[in-house]
Every structure is written in structure tokens, then in C-alpha cells.
Amino acid sequence: MKAIHETNDQLREVAWMHYVEGLTQAEIAARRGLSKMKVHRIVQAAHDAGIVKIFVDGVPSDCIGLETRMIAEFGLSSCTVVPDPDAPHTMDGTMRAVASAGARFLHGRLENTEPMVVGIGSGRTISEVVKALPRIKRRKVEFISATGEFAALSAANPFEVIHSLIDKTEGKGFAFTAPLVVDQAEDRALFLRQKSVRRSVEHLRNAAFIVVGVGHIGPGSFFQEFDLLDDAEQAELGRTGVVADLAGNLVNSDGGFVDSGIALRMLGMERDLLRSREVIAICAGLEKVRAARAALRTGCLDGFITTRSVARRILDTA
Structure with missing residues (x-):
């Protein structure tokens, strides 16, 4: 093979x-x-x-053209646009194609045999990228979770994503030993004082690059699927204008970070790291167009991997 x-x-x-x-x-x-x-x-x-x-x-020459337009529109350094398969242009229908492109990108970066720290997000998209990654022995690579963990046991949980990467590369890994969403804002400060959490944050500061997914708000979101928020809390996200989650940071439609309500209870990637590290986002499904556009508007993304249908819709409404 x-x-x-x-x-x-x-x-x-x-x-x-x-x-x-x-x-x-x-x-x-x-x-x-x-x-x-x-x-x-x-x-x-x-x-x-x-x-x-x-x-x-x-x-597909139009995919290359869309990449060039996305790079120009959002100030990206890299962009990969893949054709949509003969399936609904939803997250489930296009996941395999996007995960393959994401795995190809990650594999290419891991060809470097020097010691390296790689930041890794969580969620279904990143989980599928790791599944599509072929085995490559890289014992000098450290993988660091960019966010806290889900309560539910799932392959999309940050801990499981890191564990799968260790299995495929024989590298090392560190996960946040804290939930993604805590009960109170005071609990967030308490977790951030823990030695294990501080160690993960410090490791992440040394990341050569960070690969994340794009979380959307609403039906089918990971907040809903993994029961991270109740119905009232999800309604609160809508009232405060939140449309996306980027590595544990809530974002509105203009690309601005939200710093109130549930945002104060999330253990996500620090903003200065989002702005200073190379961040590559991977996105599948037309249901994520609004979230993807918001994530791109933050100015924090250096690379973007998606399908033709998503790229077109983003550019049509940019």
C-alpha cells in the first residue's frame, strides 16, 4: 500500500x-x-x-483557484481545497476527503526528523485526520492538546486524539488534565493553577505549529453531541452572538472573541498563542460555513483545509 x-x-x-x-x-x-x-x-x-x-x-483546477482566492482574502500562508465527494456536502459526507487532506499535511510536516512540538486540537474532524495518518516513527515529536477534555468517552476526546498520535508515531504526548467547560469561572482559575495544566500550556508555547478543527454552534455541534452544555446554555451562546469555537475560544460572526458568559468557563488555547503560533484549521461540511468564516476573520489562522463547496460558500459571502 x-x-x-x-x-x-x-x-x-x-x-x-x-x-x-x-x-x-x-x-x-x-x-x-x-x-x-x-x-x-x-x-x-x-x-x-x-x-x-x-x-x-x-x-480540479478550480480547487487551486479557490485556494489562491482564500489565501488572498484571509491573509493565509497556505490553503488546501479538495473536491467534494459524490455525497451530501455535510460534515459526515465530506469528512473522509477533508481528513485525508489533513493527514497528508500533517504527514508532510512530520517528515522533519528534528525534535518538534506539535499542538493538536480535538473534535471529530481532528480525530478523523489522525485515523487517516499513516504510521511514521517520530520519537522526537511531542504532541500537546490545545484544549481541555470532554466528559464523554469518545475518539474525538483530546486525550484519545493524543493517545492515537503516540501510537502511530511512538512520540510523546501531553493532554490537559481538566475539562473543556467547567461549572464556574472560578473553577477555571483553579484548574489553570494546577501543575499538570501549566506544564501543558508551557509545552504548547514551543509548538512549531498547531492543528485544530472549527466548532460550530447549533444542531450537530460537539457542544450538543457530547452534552457539554444544556439547552439553556446553548441558547445563551446564540443570544450573545457566538457562531464558532476555535480551540476553546468562542468567536462571533465578525471574527471577534467573546469574553463573557460561557467563554469565561472554557479551558481553551490562550489567545496570544493563537496569534503567535502557526495555526492550521481543518473544516468539513456546509453546516460549518458560518463558523469557518468567523474563524478566518479572527486573523489567527495561517492555514486552512476544506472542501470546494465550503470554500465557495465562504468566498461568496466574504
């Missing part, structure tokens, strides 16, 4: 970006999270496979 970075799809994709879009190999490396040497080898492999002719066969 071929590794995820050796597929014909990636040969065609990189060939299109280089020969049709006119991107340099260094620009492709930055956009896709690969080393420049890897991009060079992929370009050569595309030649050897006969993919590079007068034009590149089978590449």
Missing part, C-alpha cells in the same frame, strides 16, 4: 500547481506543508509517471 504522500492524486496536484498555476517549488512546499526536497521529488515522479505532458490530466 502506497504512503499517503506517494499517491497519483498528489503527483497530479503538485504538477498542476507548478506547471499551470506557476507556483515555485518553495511556494508549493509552504502551501502543502512539505519539504522543498519532497516537492522536488514529487515533480520528478510526475515526469517519470507520464503525468506531465502538455497539460496535467485529472486535476
Whole structure:
């Protein structure tokens, strides 16, 4: 079985970006999270496979164009837009395609054999990305949770996400030993004083990059699925204008962070880290368009991975 970075799809994709879009190999490396040497080898492999002719066969050129528009619109350093599968353009229908792209990005970054700290979010999307990641032995890599944990046992729980990464890479991992949502604002301060939590926060400050999902508010959200908030609390989110969760930080439709109500009870990633680290968000499903647009408007994202339908809808309403 071929590794995820050796597929014909990636040969065609990189060939299109280089020969049709006119991107340099260094620009492709930055956009896709690969080393420049890897991009060079992929370009050569595309030649050897006969993919590079007068034009590149089978590449969705509109996806590359959408990436370029997203980068320009939201000041991103990288963007990956994948075609929607023949399924409903919902989170469930497009998850596999987006998770594969996210796994390819993460695998490319993990090709670096130097010691590295990687921040990891939680939720269903990140869980599926980790499932799609092939095994790669990286004992010098440390994975750090970006948020507190869910109460419910699930593969999407931050603890399970970190555990799966350790299993696939033989690296090390640290999870927040605290819930994502606490009962009172005073409880949040208490947890943040715990040595284990402080250690995780300090490790996260050394992250080379951080990969997160985009949480939406409303039906099908992780707040609802994992019973993190009751009906009254979820209604409160709507009244205060919250449309998205970004690594445990609540965001309104204008891209502003909310600092009242339930936001004061969440153990998420510190704002200064969101702004100072390289943050890549992965998003699947049209139900997340409003949340994704808000997350992009924060100005905290450096990279974004999504589907054609989501990218189009975001740009149409930007």
C-alpha cells in the first residue's frame, strides 16, 4: 500500500500547481506543508509517471483557484481545497476527503526528523485526520492538546486524539488534565493553577505549529453531541452572538472573541498563542460555513483545509 504522500492524486496536484498555476517549488512546499526536497521529488515522479505532458490530466483546477482566492482574502500562508465527494456536502459526507487532506499535511510536516512540538486540537474532524495518518516513527515529536477534555468517552476526546498520535508515531504526548467547560469561572482559575495544566500550556508555547478543527454552534455541534452544555446554555451562546469555537475560544460572526458568559468557563488555547503560533484549521461540511468564516476573520489562522463547496460558500459571502 502506497504512503499517503506517494499517491497519483498528489503527483497530479503538485504538477498542476507548478506547471499551470506557476507556483515555485518553495511556494508549493509552504502551501502543502512539505519539504522543498519532497516537492522536488514529487515533480520528478510526475515526469517519470507520464503525468506531465502538455497539460496535467485529472486535476480540479478550480480547487487551486479557490485556494489562491482564500489565501488572498484571509491573509493565509497556505490553503488546501479538495473536491467534494459524490455525497451530501455535510460534515459526515465530506469528512473522509477533508481528513485525508489533513493527514497528508500533517504527514508532510512530520517528515522533519528534528525534535518538534506539535499542538493538536480535538473534535471529530481532528480525530478523523489522525485515523487517516499513516504510521511514521517520530520519537522526537511531542504532541500537546490545545484544549481541555470532554466528559464523554469518545475518539474525538483530546486525550484519545493524543493517545492515537503516540501510537502511530511512538512520540510523546501531553493532554490537559481538566475539562473543556467547567461549572464556574472560578473553577477555571483553579484548574489553570494546577501543575499538570501549566506544564501543558508551557509545552504548547514551543509548538512549531498547531492543528485544530472549527466548532460550530447549533444542531450537530460537539457542544450538543457530547452534552457539554444544556439547552439553556446553548441558547445563551446564540443570544450573545457566538457562531464558532476555535480551540476553546468562542468567536462571533465578525471574527471577534467573546469574553463573557460561557467563554469565561472554557479551558481553551490562550489567545496570544493563537496569534503567535502557526495555526492550521481543518473544516468539513456546509453546516460549518458560518463558523469557518468567523474563524478566518479572527486573523489567527495561517492555514486552512476544506472542501470546494465550503470554500465557495465562504468566498461568496466574504
